[in-house]
Amino acid sequence: MQDKPLALIIDDEADLCRLMQITLNKMGMDTHVAYDVASARAFLADNHYDFCLTDLALPDGSGMEIVELVTKTTTTPVAVITAHGDVNVAIEAMKIGAFDFVNKPLDLPRLRQLAQSALKVNETIIQSTEDDIPQDGSQEKSVSTAIPPNPLTGELVAPTENDTKTDTEHNTETSKDKPQKTGQNSTKKSKSSTPVTVVSDDEIFGGRLIGDSRPMKQLRSTIKKLARSQAPVFLWGGSGTGKEVVSRLIHDLSGRRNGNFVPVNCGAIPSELMESEFFGHKKGSFTGATSDKIGLFQQADGGTLFLDEVADLPLAMQVKLLRAIQEKTVRAIGDTKEVPVDIRIVCATHKDLADLVQKGAFRQDLFYRINVIEVKLPDLNDRRDDIPMLAEHFLNMIAKDWELDNLSLTDDAIDVLTYHNFKGNVRELRNILERAVTMSDSDEIDAHHLMLDDIHDISESDDTPSHVSHDDIITLAPSEPATEAINTTANDIPTPSNIIKVSPYHDQRPTYTANTVIKENKEPKPITPGLNIIASANYGTPLSTPKSQKISPLDSNSASQAFDDLNSSEHENLANGELPSQGLEAYLIDQERQIICNALQQAGGNKTQAAKLLGMTFRSLRYRMKKLDIDDGDDE
Numbered sequence: 001m002q003d004k005p006l007a008l009i010i011d012d013e014a015d016l017c018r019l020m021q022i023t024l025n026k027m028g029m030d031t032h033v034a035y036d037v038a039s040a041r042a043f044l045a046d047n048h049y050d051f052c053l054t055d056l057a058l059p060d061g062s063g064m065e066i067v068e069l070v071t072k073t074t075t076t077p078v079a080v081i082t083a084h085g086d087v088n089v090a091i092e093a094m095k096i097g098a099f100d101f102v103n104k105p106l107d108l109p110r111l112r113q114l115a116q117s118a119l120k121v122n123e124t125i126i127q128s129t130e131d132d133i134p135q136d137g138s139q140e141k142s143v144s145t146a147i148p149p150n151p152l153t154g155e156l157v158a159p160t161e162n163d164t165k166t167d168t169e170h171n172t173e174t175s176k177d178k179p180q181k182t183g184q185n186s187t188k189k190s191k192s193s194t195p196v197t198v199v200s201d202d203e204i205f206g207g208r209l210i211g212d213s214r215p216m217k218q219l220r221s222t223i224k225k226l227a228r229s230q231a232p233v234f235l236w237g238g239s240g241t242g243k244e245v246v247s248r249l250i251h252d253l254s255g256r257r258n259g260n261f262v263p264v265n266c267g268a269i270p271s272e273l274m275e276s277e278f279f280g281h282k283k284g285s286f287t288g289a290t291s292d293k294i295g296l297f298q299q300a301d302g303g304t305l306f307l308d309e310v311a312d313l314p315l316a317m318q319v320k321l322l323r324a325i326q327e328k329t330v331r332a333i334g335d336t337k338e339v340p341v342d343i344r345i346v347c348a349t350h351k352d353l354a355d356l357v358q359k360g361a362f363r364q365d366l367f368y369r370i371n372v373i374e375v376k377l378p379d380l381n382d383r384r385d386d387i388p389m390l391a392e393h394f395l396n397m398i399a400k401d402w403e404l405d406n407l408s409l410t411d412d413a414i415d416v417l418t419y420h421n422f423k424g425n426v427r428e429l430r431n432i433l434e435r436a437v438t439m440s441d442s443d444e445i446d447a448h449h450l451m452l453d454d455i456h457d458i459s460e461s462d463d464t465p466s467h468v469s470h471d472d473i474i475t476l477a478p479s480e481p482a483t484e485a486i487n488t489t490a491n492d493i494p495t496p497s498n499i500i501k502v503s504p505y506h507d508q509r510p511t512y513t514a515n516t517v518i519k520e521n522k523e524p525k526p527i528t529p530g531l532n533i534i535a536s537a538n539y540g541t542p543l544s545t546p547k548s549q550k551i552s553p554l555d556s557n558s559a560s561q562a563f564d565d566l567n568s569s570e571h572e573n574l575a576n577g578e579l580p581s582q583g584l585e586a587y588l589i590d591q592e593r594q595i596i597c598n599a600l601q602q603a604g605g606n607k608t609q610a611a612k613l614l615g616m617t618f619r620s621l622r623y624r625m626k627k628l629d630i631d632d633g634d635d636e
């Protein structure tokens with residue numbers, strides 16, 4: 001018969017210990033109790049625990065000592081008990097490796113939740129690899145400053161027989177009142193009783209976090225450690241460095257992986273809707289609230305809430321967010337009850353949040369609360385060794401996606417990429433390659449297909465490469481699809497099961513990058529005689545025609561159906577200086593779709609001919625058709 005999970009409770013209040021014991025026993029756990037640091041140390045020396053819970057104020061020392069000891073020498077998740085409201089101490093404990101905390105007076109449902117999370121942490125043991133770089137002075141400078149000292153030091157190997165001894169030697173003398181042990185199997189505990197899945201690094205990271213440079217090895221090692229904690233994580237790095245990728249990995253590797261991962265772009269939610277989006281609302285609570293709505297916090301209950309661009313939160317919302325994070329409860333607009341939520345917060349920004357705190361634009365208390373573990377993501381320019389590997393990875397992805405043969409880069413192209421100044425980081429690299437593939441009709445991508453000379457000039461003169469305004473740009477090449485989070489294929493994510501929930505505000509902003517733009521030319525650019533395209537669509541925005549409605553270019557009915565809203569009176573209105581009712585992006589997408597359908601019709605469905613008419617390569621046309629959901633018909 002399998003052992004029950006074993007917990008160690010450390011607190012000098014006997015009644016409280018008894019209450020915790022009863023609660024954990026009812027959950028099917030065995031328990032040991034120690035009333036001081038010395039007896040806890042003795043228990044820890046002789047047993048392997050699945051969960052450890054310690055008070056901070058103990059008669060002969062601090063619970064922090066226990067946290068340090070447990071995280072340095074075992075894989076056991078250790079939580080701390082804090083006096084109510086003493087969040088600062090809880091944060092300090094999490095910085096040195098505590099996986100979570102519970103307040104006094106003790107809330108039993110919260111204790112149960114904590115214990116359950118602890119057991120889940122033990123379910124996946126990630127095989128240690130050579131990538132696991134010890135966090136000592138041997139790190140490169142950029143990494144050691146990026147990651148706070150010793151955030152979580154748990155070893156990531158399954159416990160072995162050597163990890164533990166039997167406790168027969170000391171089981172009577174470890175506590176002033178004798179340590180209390182409950183349960184049948186509590187005295188011989190040689191290894192974790194939680195069913196363990198062993199996952200290799202390749203299974204976890206394969207294809208998702210490419211890079212063999214030292215900063216990337218360090219990052220992978222940090223992610224694995226963070227996955228064993230509930231501590232809030234703050235990801236800081238330039239646009240396109242992979243903050244969302246890292247956030248998803250932390251979720252997928254953690255005990256929360258069966259809950260939802262809810263990404264939300266804080267900068268994309270109109271401020272008047274923020275409270276309702278985050279916390280939900282009751283029907284009738286304001287004009288337009290026609291039904292009850294569950295907020296993002298509740299959607300992420302049991303999982304992870306990823307607050308991207310957290311620096312963009314208005315101050316009023318920061319106060320409400322802080323309260324929800326601290327209290328672990330939310331109240332929907334128009335509701336009278338608080339609802340408990342169990343979420344882990346991961347935040348990200350490319351802005352200097354500490355600077356915003358100084359300037360009064362970001363609340364210090366919220367900054368302190370979300371910035372428990374800070375991880376700085378390295379710029380691509382600081383890990384150039386990874387560029388060939390990343391390029392190969394993206395070419396393989398593009399080839400698979402567009403059903404092309406093997407694509408490759410010439411040596412010259414690799415050189416050009418390796419020396420390019422990437423202001424948009426990995427996303428920019430991917431966009432450059434996507435464009436290069438559309439520009440080349442061969443499977444071999446050469447330096448000139450990358451078109452990096454032009455880009456260099458542009459990016460040099462552009463301070464905000466990743467968020468260029470609509471007004472002065474024309475997109476030349478597709479930027480990253482906004483629906484990536486939804487469309488990610490099993491192939492992209494070879495992970496433990498994950499349920500991805502995408503909030504309506506996730507990544508809706510346009511994803512222009514400097515490399516995909518040319519400066520404005522007010523005059524529409526004639527591409528071929530008779531065709532006047534003012535700009536190509538930005539593929540980073542949702543299509544105005546729903547995905548399910550595939551357009552057949554040769555079926556004039558279905559094509560015209562898609563453009564019903566672009567009636568002639570609208571064209572007249574536009575000519576008179578009015579703005580498109582469906583918004584610029586949707587308008588441009590419809591325009592592009594219509595023009596391509598026209599060209600295909602004129603060419604009798606022959607894509608090669610249609611591409612010529614449009615002055616683009618065959619491959620570029622096929623790519624655009626795919627993005628715009630225009631029926632591909634037979635391959636030529």
Ligand SMILES: Nc1ncnc2c1ncn2[C@@H]1O[C@H](COP(=O)(O)OP(=O)(O)OP(=O)(O)O)[C@@H](O)[C@H]1O
Pocket residue numbers: 207208209210211237238239240241242243244245246308349350426427430466480
């Ligand atoms: N190390 C990596 N390996 C493979 N793909 C990566 C890596 N880093 C980033 N990417 C890819 O680059 C793109 C941008 O990544 P991501 O969205 O995570 O960046 P970000 O830092 O969150 O960007 P932003 O700040 O603009 O939101 C995605 O397509 C992602 O899959």
